[in-house]
Amino acid sequence: MVMQKTVLVTGAAGFIGYHLCRRLIDDGFRVVGIDNLSDYYDVALKRRRQAMLLQSPGFSIVTDSIETPGVMMALFEEHRPDFVIHLAAQAGVRYSIENPRAYLESNVIGTFEILEAARAYPPQHMLLASTSSAYGANTDMPYRETMRADHQMSFYAATKKSTESMAHSYAHLFGLPVTMFRFFTVYGPWGRPDMALFKFTRAILEGEPIDVYNYGDMKRDFTYIDDLVQAIRLLMDAVPQRPEDGAVPESDSLSPVAPHRVVNIGNSNAVQLTDFIAAIEEATDCGAKRNLMPMQAGDVPATWADASLLRSLTGYSPTTDVKEGVARFVDWYRDYYGTPQGGVR
Structure with a gap:
């Protein structure tokens, strides 16, 4: 009889x-x-997601913070997870300017608590979420995992880059296999209300103006949620191994001294913000009123992933077109909030 494997997921009631x-x-x-x-x-959105997950007998959840001392150690000790997928974090670039301590506590201290628990009860593979914001001031695109990423532009990005370094040290010292994945602007149904797609859709449907930063001269590598989940699922089986001779192929981000790898998960297509807004207008059948604004502190004008390492490790590349993904989100939004079809052009 094959034993059922256990996956510990932090941030389980979140979007991803x-x-x-x-x-x-x-x-x-x-x-x-x-x-x-x-x-x-x-919080009601999170509770709704959680309630749907709890309908399955194969799912259980603890309501607590990962940075609370002893919480993660107790979870690891009780469940002895085969895989750990660490998604919990204080997210958002702009909010990190207002409340940096929340990022220090959740992102840095919370990750430390997880690493310590994994040191005591080692899983087969740990997969930790990082961010495309880790590339910071780099302007050479598309972003490759082997690029230097030393100049983060926000405290949020700095905390996530710190977790990559922390995880590498534990991978080296204790032989913990770790994959860090850098997400690129994830969107889709059940998404976060602080993200552009959610805010734009709500405002457009209500006839309110939308804030368009850098006067619309922004590009993002929009990654649909189903594509992201498929990539994570496949990466679970791509367990990094420390190279015996320290030799690593030029295109691989595998550490020469640890079972640690960084992998981009993106659509490999930089979409102009104005085209993204046009896709929302088409899906909602409403025209957007634009409030053109300068670049926000900590933000970057463009992100664009080279996802060839993901493809070489898993054989998979995200493929969902922005128009298709946006339309799915708008359908979900209307269904969830009871918003009428159509609008004012």
Whole structure:
């Protein structure tokens, strides 16, 4: 009889966590989640996601913060997870200017608590979420994992880059296999209300203006949630191994001294913000009123992923077109909030 494997997912009631947990449950894993249901955005949305996950007998969740001393150690000791997927974090570039301590506590201290628990009860593979913001001031695109990433532009990005270094040290010292993935502007149904797609859709449907930063001269590598989840699921089986001779192929971000690798997960297509807004207008059948604004502090004008390493490791590349993904989100938004079809041009 094959034993059912256990996956511990932090941030399980979050946008990405919810979709990933659903996929893991469908694939036959026993999923243990943790989420503190923070009020950074609408808690009711998080509770709704959590309630749907709890309909499955293969899912359980603890309501607590990962940075609380002893919480992660107790979870690891009780469940002995085969895989750990660490998604919990204080997110958002702009909010990190207003409340940096929240990022220090959740992102840095929380990750430390997880690494210490993994040191005591080693899983087969740890997969930790980083961000495309880690590339910081780099202007050479598309971003490759082997590029230097030394000049983060926000405290949020700095904390996430710090977790990459922390995880590398634990991978080297204790032989913990770690994959860090850098997300590129994830969007889709059940998304975060603080993200551009959610805010733009709400404002456009209500006839309110939208804030368009850098006067619309922005590019993002928009990655649909189902594509992201598929990539994470495949990366679970791509366990990094420390190279015996320290030799690493030029295109691989594998550490020469640790079972540690960084992988981009992006659509490999930089989309102009104005085209993204046009896709929302088409999906909502409403015209957008634009409030053109200068660049926000800590933001970057463009992100664009080279996802060839993901493809070489898994055989997979994200493929969902922005128009298709935006339309799916708008359909979900209307269904969830009861927004009428159509609007004013």
